[in-house]
Amino acid sequence: MEKIKVGIVGSAGYTGGELLRLLIFHPNVEIIFANSASNAGNKLSDVHNDLFGDTELTFSSDFHSNIDVLFLCVGHGDARKFLDANPIDPSVKIIDLSQDYRLKNRVEYQGKNFIYGLPELNKEAIKTAHYIANPGCFATNIQLALLPLASKGLLPDQIHVNATTGSTGAGQKPSATTHFSWRNNNLSAYKSFEHQHLQEISESLNQLQDNFLPIGDGSLLDRAAQRINFIPQRGDFARGIFSAIYVETDLSEDQAYELFETYYAEHPFTHVSRANIDLKQVVNTNKSIIHLEKHGNKLLILNVTDNLLKGASGQAVQNMNLMFGLDEKAGLGLKSVGF
Numbered sequence: 001m002e003k004i005k006v007g008i009v010g011s012a013g014y015t016g017g018e019l020l021r022l023l024i025f026h027p028n029v030e031i032i033f034a035n036s037a038s039n040a041g042n043k044l045s046d047v048h049n050d051l052f053g054d055t056e057l058t059f060s061s062d063f064h065s066n067i068d069v070l071f072l073c074v075g076h077g078d079a080r081k082f083l084d085a086n087p088i089d090p091s092v093k094i095i096d097l098s099q100d101y102r103l104k105n106r107v108e109y110q111g112k113n114f115i116y117g118l119p120e121l122n123k124e125a126i127k128t129a130h131y132i133a134n135p136g137c138f139a140t141n142i143q144l145a146l147l148p149l150a151s152k153g154l155l156p157d158q159i160h161v162n163a164t165t166g167s168t169g170a171g172q173k174p175s176a177t178t179h180f181s182w183r184n185n186n187l188s189a190y191k192s193f194e195h196q197h198l199q200e201i202s203e204s205l206n207q208l209q210d211n212f213l214p215i216g217d218g219s220l221l222d223r224a225a226q227r228i229n230f231i232p233q234r235g236d237f238a239r240g241i242f243s244a245i246y247v248e249t250d251l252s253e254d255q256a257y258e259l260f261e262t263y264y265a266e267h268p269f270t271h272v273s274r275a276n277i278d279l280k281q282v283v284n285t286n287k288s289i290i291h292l293e294k295h296g297n298k299l300l301i302l303n304v305t306d307n308l309l310k311g312a313s314g315q316a317v318q319n320m321n322l323m324f325g326l327d328e329k330a331g332l333g334l335k336s337v338g339f
Contacts, residue, residue: 003030004324005066009082010073011059012036014168015097017048018313019071024055026317026331028324037061065089069320072096073313083109093323094131095316101133102200103220117319119328120144120267121204126322134319137311138163138232139197141241143204144270144288145303148263149247150208156248157227163243164233165307188234195232198224239308240279245301253294260290268329269310269318279304286314286332 006023010016011034023029034044040061045052047059063086070092072079079098088094090110101107101114108114115129116122118140126132135143142161149155167183202224206213214223235242251259257272264270270288277291282304293300305311314332321330 001028004028004320005030005032005068006071007031007033007035007063007067007069008071008073009035009063010075010078011044012039012047013073014308015312015316016071016073018308019073019316020044020048020051020055022313022317022331024051024057028326028330031057032067033060033062033064034058035060035063065092067092069093069095069323071316072098074098076100093129095134095319095323096132097134097312097316099133099136099196099200101131102135102139104203107133116200116204117315118143118204119315119318119322120147120264120270121207123267123322126319127325129323132316132319132323134312134316136197136200137241137305137307138165138195138230138243139200139204140311140315141243141288141303141305141307142197142201142228142230142245144305145243145245145290145301146201146205147208148260149249150205150212151263152259153209154249154251155205155209155212155227159228159245159247161228161230161243161245162233163230163241163245164235165241166235166237166239168239168308183234184236186234186236189231190234192231193225193229194221195230196221198228198230201228237279239306240283241303241305241307241311242279243301243303245303246295246298247301248297249299250297251294251299253292253299256292256294256299260292264290269332277302277304282306282310284309286310286318 036059039059042059044057076099079096079100112130114131114133115125117132117134199220202213214226260272269286273289273291277289286309288305291302321328
């Protein structure tokens with residue numbers, strides 16, 4: 001088949017850099033442009049230093065629709081602004097890595113809906129989708145830990161989540177809480193019980209388990225927080241998410257493992273481990289690895305993912321593969337370098 005012609009907007013940031021690292025070596029892809037107005041004319045390796053020797057491509061300030069698929073690696077709120085200001089040819093497929101089109105009340109563009117791009121939930125819909133809303137990093141990790149239970153209607157009223165993410169989850173622009181001297185040898189919580197990813201998590205769980213999302217007059221975030229007690233933390237490492245989740249259940253440990261292993265049997269990047277897990281197993285990969293333990297009536301679910309790959313750019317490539325009828329794993333077998 002002819003190579004897929006790719007354009008990337010927002011290619012100088014962390015997710016744009018990860019996407020470039022993957023697509024430069026993807027056997028079925030040709031990168032037509034990597035848009036970055038502030039870096040126009042510079043080589044990709046001037047910004048993404050680890051690409052030195054891998055490509056002679058330069059950043060471009062130009063944008064056009066002579067492509068097959070457009071990746072939007074821009075900040076939250078900026079994808080919608082970009083599409084409003086730059087109408088895209090209807091033939092071009094779009095994969096948006098921001099949160100702008102993830103929620104069900106904000107999915108339409110040019111008369112077509114964005115499909116929520118979590119392959120472990122919506123694989124068949126992704127295969128025929130024209131527009132994809134790539135999930136958030138925390139949302140991906142937490143949903144993968146809970147989808148098997150939701151598929152059988154087994155999620156209880158209260159879900160308890162403690163999850164720690166690396167500094168790249170905050171983006172490339174420096175801030176007080178990403179500065180090395182503050183982040184190193186440090187740990188802190190933020191957005192407790194009100195992280196924005198609760199909204200997409202609850203909508204996905206509600207897709208599998210009817211009436212999971214409480215009905216009421218409150219906001220989607222408020223209703224999601226009624227059932228998901230989420231404490232996000234900033235870790236003193238660059239990349240990865242480690243989540244520890246527990247729920248009450250009558251399932252035995254063996255029954256839980258059987259449920260999770262069966263659910264993920266046809267999903268090549270999500271694995272269930274009967275041995276304990278750690279973050280280094282997934283850093284620089286598109287994997288999610290889940291471990292289960294039963295303690296009394298509580299099921300502990302541990303999950304590790306890379307926030308920049310399975311939580312962002314790797315999953316975006318996985319979605320592209322599905323959209324264009326490629327092997328789901330194409331271009332994702334090798335570890336990215338990155339941070």
